[in-house]
Amino acid sequence: MTSSPTLSAGDFLVVAQGLCKDYPVRGRLWRKQWRRVVDHVSFEIRRGSTLALVGESGSGKTTVGLMLLDLIKPTAGQILYNGLPYSARSAKERRALRREIQVVFQDPYSSLNARMNIREILTEGMVIHRIGANAREREERAAELLRQVSMSPDALDRYPHEFSGGQRQRIAIARALSVEPKFLVLDEPTSALDVSVQSQVLNLLCRLQRERNLTYLFISHNLDVVSYLAEEVIVMERGRIVERGAVEQVFSDPQHPYTRNLLEAIPSLDKVLAK
Amino acid sequence: MNNPLLVVENLRTYFRTPQGLSRAVDGVSFTIDEGEILALVGESGCGKSMTALSILQLVPEPAGYIESGRVLFQGEDLLDRTWEQMREIRGKEIAMIFQEPMTSLNGVFTVGDQLIEAMAVHGKRGNLRAQAIELLGRVGLPEPERAMRQYPHELSGGMRQRVMIAMALANEPKLLLADEPTTALDVTVQAQILDLLADLQRETGMAVLLITHDLRVVARLAQRVAVMYAGQIVEEAPVKELFQHPRHPYTQGLFACLPSQMRRGKELNSLEGVVPSPTAWPPGCRFAPRCSFCWQPCLELAPRPLTVANRHTVRCHLYDPEIAPTSVGEVRS
Amino acid sequence: MYDWLSWDNLVPFLVVGGLVVAIRLASRQPLWREAFRRLRRNRAAIVAVCVIALYGLVAFLDSISWKSSVNAEPKTVLDRLFEAAHVRVERTYSAPFAKYTMGEVHPHRLRGFHLLGTDGTGNDVLYETLKGCRTALLIGGLSSLLVLPLAVILGMLAGYFGKVVDDIIQYIYTVVGSVPDILLIIALVLVLGRGIVNICIALAFTSWIGLCRLVRGETLKYRDREFVLAARALGASNARILMKHILPNLLPVVIISIVLGFSGFVLYEPLLAYLGVGVGPDVGSWGNMIDAARIELTRTPVIWWNLASASGALFILVLAFNILGDALRDAIDPRLRSS
Numbered sequence: 001m002t003s004s005p006t007l008s009a010g011d012f013l014v015v016a017q018g019l020c021k022d023y024p025v026r027g028r029l030w031r032k033q034w035r036r037v038v039d040h041v042s043f044e045i046r047r048g049s050t051l052a053l054v055g056e057s058g059s060g061k062t063t064v065g066l067m068l069l070d071l072i073k074p075t076a077g078q079i080l081y082n083g084l085p086y087s088a089r090s091a092k093e094r095r096a097l098r099r100e101i102q103v104v105f106q107d108p109y110s111s112l113n114a115r116m117n118i119r120e121i122l123t124e125g126m127v128i129h130r131i132g133a134n135a136r137e138r139e140e141r142a143a144e145l146l147r148q149v150s151m152s153p154d155a156l157d158r159y160p161h162e163f164s165g166g167q168r169q170r171i172a173i174a175r176a177l178s179v180e181p182k183f184l185v186l187d188e189p190t191s192a193l194d195v196s197v198q199s200q201v202l203n204l205l206c207r208l209q210r211e212r213n214l215t216y217l218f219i220s221h222n223l224d225v226v227s228y229l230a231e232e233v234i235v236m237e238r239g240r241i242v243e244r245g246a247v248e249q250v251f252s253d254p255q256h257p258y259t260r261n262l263l264e265a266i267p268s269l270d271k272v273l274a275k
Numbered sequence: 276m277n278n279p280l281l282v283v284e285n286l287r288t289y290f291r292t293p294q295g296l297s298r299a300v301d302g303v304s305f306t307i308d309e310g311e312i313l314a315l316v317g318e319s320g321c322g323k324s325m326t327a328l329s330i331l332q333l334v335p336e337p338a339g340y341i342e343s344g345r346v347l348f349q350g351e352d353l354l355d356r357t358w359e360q361m362r363e364i365r366g367k368e369i370a371m372i373f374q375e376p377m378t379s380l381n382g383v384f385t386v387g388d389q390l391i392e393a394m395a396v397h398g399k400r401g402n403l404r405a406q407a408i409e410l411l412g413r414v415g416l417p418e419p420e421r422a423m424r425q426y427p428h429e430l431s432g433g434m435r436q437r438v439m440i441a442m443a444l445a446n447e448p449k450l451l452l453a454d455e456p457t458t459a460l461d462v463t464v465q466a467q468i469l470d471l472l473a474d475l476q477r478e479t480g481m482a483v484l485l486i487t488h489d490l491r492v493v494a495r496l497a498q499r500v501a502v503m504y505a506g507q508i509v510e511e512a513p514v515k516e517l518f519q520h521p522r523h524p525y526t527q528g529l530f531a532c533l534p535s536q537m538r539r540g541k542e543l544n545s546l547e548g549v550v551p552s553p554t555a556w557p558p559g560c561r562f563a564p565r566c567s568f569c570w571q572p573c574l575e576l577a578p579r580p581l582t583v584a585n586r587h588t589v590r591c592h593l594y595d596p597e598i599a600p601t602s603v604g605e606v607r608s
Numbered sequence: 609m610y611d612w613l614s615w616d617n618l619v620p621f622l623v624v625g626g627l628v629v630a631i632r633l634a635s636r637q638p639l640w641r642e643a644f645r646r647l648r649r650n651r652a653a654i655v656a657v658c659v660i661a662l663y664g665l666v667a668f669l670d671s672i673s674w675k676s677s678v679n680a681e682p683k684t685v686l687d688r689l690f691e692a693a694h695v696r697v698e699r700t701y702s703a704p705f706a707k708y709t710m711g712e713v714h715p716h717r718l719r720g721f722h723l724l725g726t727d728g729t730g731n732d733v734l735y736e737t738l739k740g741c742r743t744a745l746l747i748g749g750l751s752s753l754l755v756l757p758l759a760v761i762l763g764m765l766a767g768y769f770g771k772v773v774d775d776i777i778q779y780i781y782t783v784v785g786s787v788p789d790i791l792l793i794i795a796l797v798l799v800l801g802r803g804i805v806n807i808c809i810a811l812a813f814t815s816w817i818g819l820c821r822l823v824r825g826e827t828l829k830y831r832d833r834e835f836v837l838a839a840r841a842l843g844a845s846n847a848r849i850l851m852k853h854i855l856p857n858l859l860p861v862v863i864i865s866i867v868l869g870f871s872g873f874v875l876y877e878p879l880l881a882y883l884g885v886g887v888g889p890d891v892g893s894w895g896n897m898i899d900a901a902r903i904e905l906t907r908t909p910v911i912w913w914n915l916a917s918a919s920g921a922l923f924i925l926v927l928a929f930n931i932l933g934d935a936l937r938d939a940i941d942p943r944l945r946s947s
Binding site for chain 2: 056057164165194195196198199200202203206221222223224225227228229247248251261262264265266267
């Protein structure tokens, strides 16, 4: 970790310490067997920066994301947000914390409820956290959110199936922003999108981070996107972190054989163009 | 290597939809020589998958139909063949592998059963079981004997895709259609499968039509590449040439909007706008509404394919000496 | 209390009102609108809906009753319609279109015209058949209504919360399901007494299991979908997720299941009548008519019109519901898959 000595603990918005997650495996009736999906994962994310989490299927990266979102309880280890662990907060505080930590998923087709129109999708968070005094105010906020993600407010009355994948992903981002979070977990948000749409969404994410000083955990297996977007990167293989560091350093001089494998597998665009 | 194996001429595949006639494939022409790997690149909805399905006459009916065009395979027009006659071609002369191996393999039969069936259906003789085991070994499965008895869900994604490739190669086809074969796989597995395809192609001398949306996959495997947009091929060139000198504004746009380390901190060029609906292609050049070089002729006149360099054709008015009187030359982003 | 205001009279208005409201609410959602549009194009479905509506109309007319004078019996609209058409009660059996009674030593001249003949007590068979409509629709409808909340709530709880809750609910429905339905129904009817409402309770008690399993499966499917995870990340409570996210996605399968199950309930009634635990002799029902055929078919000449009429009416209603259920499934399912 390239941590400069002048950084204090308060500069880290999110700190994961020794996270472990075990899932039960069908063993014999009397002997319960466990499969360790996440194995002693620790990292820190600096306020306003982007940490990339790179790994393939089975690496546990999505599970780590879900633990940070407080949607899954870790078997061991803890997560500190603003210095305070989740477990040290009361249930009420944890619910309030949900405003600060939001998520954008990979699949734009299953991450929006097909039975709700866009207005309902965007105002749900506001209703839960009592943002906005009445329905009209909430609707105005929803319209503003759509403008922020470069979509027209007359989408409010429509349903998800009327939109393309890229537009749905923008709606998902707007939904995440609807409760004014500080920290976003992005689980492969552009992997299911076309290249030209991906660039639009990446530009949007960059702009939002700049304007609102957001902190991102960006989970992806696409090394080009990671090298474009993130400052720090951790590489996971089978539940363990095998390499971590600043993006430039890790990608130019990978230490671990798995990282080297990844980099050689599908060469980055720069290398391809240089050939 | 210059014997044309597959010649597609002006292929048009249309769909009848409630919103009107969808011209999914609208005048596609290309040639694949024997032993050559041609990549067909494009984003979703451009018609690349439907082109491959049209070659094998697997267009979903009754909504879809092949309106016109010729598909010459070894000199014979496949579109003249009936369904029964096409069965002799599918899986034997021309094989196809798909993106999602889990749904392409039958989950209730073992790998061995399916592989043997693929061979038996086309009248292969001899000890089919031994041949199947040999095939599985050839596609890189670590324990072929064991794999024969396993069911698809017991295998990983990469292994399933290898099984698919084994089934496709079982009858030694001359042409392999690969529709996004690595998109659903992990990155390292993608590399392995692509290397496997390259090796097999070298060994057997078969031709490959590789359909993908990922330019990096193209770079790794293909020799020539054709870029599709809105149902048509807008640019075609050898791989190296296309990557170093992309001519069509859409191709340039595709390269320009890819993220990379060198572009950190800068806003990515993104292609503005969206792909038009296949039921209502714009008159003139279909890319014109999104093109930064668009001018009057682009909106009215559809561009024709022109050769700009060695085996490099572009469908754009910028390179048409009759329309763009001043020689424009290369246009870089 | 007014003479004409009774529980029986309110029910049909409530049912019709409920249906109208439900359809209005549904058509706000484009997915249901699409389903309706597809349904409209299916001619068999339209015929089925018309047939059901016809039965519904008859049942409706038979549900509104009032007394013409203080000491008289309350008569329904259907009763009065038949009175006005001069359909009289005869002495005993008579064949359709006949002029004389049948089966008597000295056949008597019939007092009126009977399209489908008369039964043993001289009642017009057509009249009895039409009276049976109400019974059949009530049994089908009330049983479905009782099954609905029971199966849906238990199924959702079992699927969503899993573990202990799931185990308990699965235990309950496995135990209930392992007793043969008909024995349980008979036992319940003997305990509760006969009559339409009690039969509906008994039927519902044995039939909720199938729908519960279905709902549980669907809930399991939706529970881990990304939009549910996103709602949890937003801070939605379990109740909110169940009501706003999971339940609307369950509705299509629930509705199809209810429509197809309706006819199952209607078919149970004749079986119960045959076993002697039906609605009882004072309520008109097809089951009673079919049961009477036990004796009637052994007579010479055979008296078949009672049985034929009731069976025919039953068959047409069940067929209509099955066609409608299948058409609904076709109309709804492709929409589901495309989302």
